[in-house]
Amino acid sequence: xxxxxxxxxxxxxxxLLLGFLVFLFLPGxxxxxxxxxxxxxxxxxxxxxxxxxxxxxxxxxxGWYVKDGASLSVYGQVRKVGIGWLVSMLHFxxxxxxxxxxxxxxxxxxxxxxxxxxxxxxxxxxxxxIEEVALRGIVFRMIADKxxxxxxxxxxxxxxxxIHILNPECAVWSCLEIAVTAGWLMGIAYAYHRTLWVPIxxxxxxxFLIGWFFGHNAPDTALDNSPxxxxxxxxxxxxxxxxxxxxxxIVNLIISVTISMVYTVLYIKRRRYRKGKDNDxxxx
Numbered sequence: 001x002x003x004x005x006x007x008x009x010x011x012x013x014x015x016l017l018l019g020f021l022v023f024l025f026l027p028g029x030x031x032x033x034x035x036x037x038x039x040x041x042x043x044x045x046x047x048x049x050x051x052x053x054x055x056x057x058x059x060x061x062x063g064w065y066v067k068d069g070a071s072l073s074v075y076g077q078v079r080k081v082g083i084g085w086l087v088s089m090l091h092f093x094x095x096x097x098x099x100x101x102x103x104x105x106x107x108x109x110x111x112x113x114x115x116x117x118x119x120x121x122x123x124x125x126x127x128x129x130i131e132e133v134a135l136r137g138i139v140f141r142m143i144a145d146k147x148x149x150x151x152x153x154x155x156x157x158x159x160x161x162x163i164h165i166l167n168p169e170c171a172v173w174s175c176l177e178i179a180v181t182a183g184w185l186m187g188i189a190y191a192y193h194r195t196l197w198v199p200i201x202x203x204x205x206x207x208f209l210i211g212w213f214f215g216h217n218a219p220d221t222a223l224d225n226s227p228x229x230x231x232x233x234x235x236x237x238x239x240x241x242x243x244x245x246x247x248x249x250i251v252n253l254i255i256s257v258t259i260s261m262v263y264t265v266l267y268i269k270r271r272r273y274r275k276g277k278d279n280d281x282x283x284x
Contacts, residue, residue: 003064006146016142019061024134024163027054031130034123040115047122051129058133065142077195084201087189091259092209098251120212128203135160135183136190136199149191149267157183177247181256182206188263192270210247 004015030050034043099105135156144152161179165172186199 006065006142012142012146015065016138019138019142020134020159023054023058023061023138024130027126027130031123031126034126040119044118044122047126051122051126054126054129054133058137062137077197080193080195080197081201081204083193084189084198084203085205087185087198087259088202088205088209091206091255094255095252098255116212120208124207124211125204128200128207131160131163132186132196132200132203135163136187137196140187140190144191149188153184153187153191156187159183160186174247177253181247181253181260185256185260185263188260188267192263192267 004011006012027050030046034047034050096105139159140152140156142152143155157179160183161175161177164178165175182203186202189202190196190199192198
């Protein structure tokens with residue numbers, strides 16, 4: 001039985017804001033601790049446990065809003081995280097291929113470290129879950145439910161873009177680009193697949209590939225930032241407003257928008273097939 005009604009504007013707004021802040025910043029504090037110089041035998045299990053706890057807490061919190069909250073399945077659609085990985089792998093393959101074929105991208109070395117792999121793999125999973133629960137699971141889902149998917153996409157995408165303003169070298173233009181590219185893509189993927197696991201997979205895979213795998217925009221932490229492939233981008237002008245390497249280029253913008261538009265068209269076609277009704281049960 002739901003406690004919060006979308007018709008009660010004050011309660012609904014407070015519930016949304018509280019959920020956004022709690023799920024973004026409380027697990028985020030633990031995430032910052034995991035970036036410190038601690039043993040991999042502590043960091044990896046802690047990241048996995050915190051990921052599970054965050055998802056379970058989200059289910060309980062959402063149960064105050066959703067009528068059949070008790071029936072929400074945390075792991076029923078977990079296999080669909082693979083769809084998200086496939087989307088990001090396609091995205092990154094297209095982006096790197098464009099630079100490579102144009103002569104602007106080259107790989108100059110390669111390394112591999114199992115401990116490093118486990119560290120980044122687990123921490124980036126937690127980071128993806130935190131942001132997707134807060135931005136898509138709370139903000140987008142509740143706004144789309146109260147008004148419509150377009151409003152939900154606009155608000156959640158802008159919020160997602162501008163929470164990155166604290167990142168080094170991320171200016172206002174970079175935030176807007178993140179909103180247009182990643183924000184819209186993960187929001188419309190959630191709307192289409194009706195499960196949070198797909199945007200979690202997109203987010204997790206993209207950060208892993210661009211950060212650890214190829215070494216672009218890896219955060220400045222106590223962890224070893226050595227990528228699997230040591231690559232350089234040369235002779236290409238980045239977008240204004242902050243150097244965000246591959247992410248800050250018109251190539252990435254075009255590819256991201258194209259994938260987002262494909263998802264948007266698929267979503268619109270499904271709504272038309274269902275005669276404009278978008279009443280599918282959210283899996284999670």
